[in-house]
Amino acid sequence: MNFSIRPATKDDLPNVLALVKELALYEKAPEEVTITLQELEEDGFGSNPLYWIILAENKNEVMGMSFYYIRYSTWKGKCLYLEDIVVKEEFRGQNIGKVLFEETIKAAKEMNAKLMAWQVLDWNEPALNFYKKFNAEMDGEWINGKLRFN
Amino acid sequence: MNFSIRPATKDDLPNVLALVKELALYEKAPEEVTITLQELEEDGFGSNPLYWIILAENKNEVMGMSFYYIRYSTWKGKCLYLEDIVVKEEFRGQNIGKVLFEETIKAAKEMNAKLMAWQVLDWNEPALNFYKKFNAEMDGEWINGKLRFN
Numbered sequence: 001m002n003f004s005i006r007p008a009t010k011d012d013l014p015n016v017l018a019l020v021k022e023l024a025l026y027e028k029a030p031e032e033v034t035i036t037l038q039e040l041e042e043d044g045f046g047s048n049p050l051y052w053i054i055l056a057e058n059k060n061e062v063m064g065m066s067f068y069y070i071r072y073s074t075w076k077g078k079c080l081y082l083e084d085i086v087v088k089e090e091f092r093g094q095n096i097g098k099v100l101f102e103e104t105i106k107a108a109k110e111m112n113a114k115l116m117a118w119q120v121l122d123w124n125e126p127a128l129n130f131y132k133k134f135n136a137e138m139d140g141e142w143i144n145g146k147l148r149f150n
Numbered sequence: 151m152n153f154s155i156r157p158a159t160k161d162d163l164p165n166v167l168a169l170v171k172e173l174a175l176y177e178k179a180p181e182e183v184t185i186t187l188q189e190l191e192e193d194g195f196g197s198n199p200l201y202w203i204i205l206a207e208n209k210n211e212v213m214g215m216s217f218y219y220i221r222y223s224t225w226k227g228k229c230l231y232l233e234d235i236v237v238k239e240e241f242r243g244q245n246i247g248k249v250l251f252e253e254t255i256k257a258a259k260e261m262n263a264k265l266m267a268w269q270v271l272d273w274n275e276p277a278l279n280f281y282k283k284f285n286a287e288m289d290g291e292w293i294n295g296k297l298r299f300n
Contacts, residue, residue: 043228147265
């Protein structure tokens with residue numbers, strides 16, 4: 001199947017949120033998605049965007065996305081952080097994830113990022129195998145800490 | 151011992167880099183620190199800062215810092231990410247870390263962050279015990295992935 005790649009616009013946000021929810025369901029935490037369309041709009045499309053999105057689509061149907069932002073490593077400097085990469089279930093197995101990942105690497109290099117980083121659940125074998133193909137370094141020695149404000 | 155808290159300025163960056171290196175040594179990865187003073191200066195003190203620092207000092211001697219930036223969670227929205235919190239070895243046990251952590255929580259709330267997040271090495275017992283006192287959620291189920299560009 002053919003597909004094309006482009007940056008997301010505000011109008012894509014309902015589809016983006018649907019992909020976020022699809023991934024959260026797969027990651028067994030659908031109830032954790034409390035973000036709203038309005039927040040996504042304000043935070044991603046103002047004068048100082050907090051994130052960017054690359055979409056894969058076919059005939060105006062969104063098939064998948066890469067959602068990323070800038071992090072700052074005190075060891076390395078500016079980094080691209082890939083928050084979510086997801087392809088809709090019915091479109092898997094067509095290299096869409098690979099193309100989205102490669103486009104994200106390109107975006108990282110364009111912004112002079114020193115590295116590209118992400119996280120993956122330790123039981124997510126398909127994703128772990130996917131990253132292996134890119135010779136990614138994988139490190140399970142870190143624990144995520146979190147305080148919620150609500 | 152008395153100490154005071156303030157945001158870092160450009161002039162503090164040599165001390166900041168020394169703290170980054172001290173923490174990297176403790177984390178058994180001193181060779182990973184390749185960032186330069188010039189990069190820290192450009193990235194933190196331009197028109198669009200990529201990070202912020204809270205310092206603890208006594209009589210102009212820097213004793214510790216919290217180094218943070220904004221992340222974006224597709225589940226929650228805007229978050230504060232605490233990249234490094236470090237107190238110089240000779241000043242530990244004086245609540246400086248606690249005050250820096252609390253000041254960082256304050257900064258997170260001021261920027262309307264939905265949560266504050268960080269990572270800690272799974273063998274770093276003193277740090278794990280420190281975070282426990284704040285009732286932080288700790289999650290060891292994620293693996294860090296990384297691609298380096300050089």
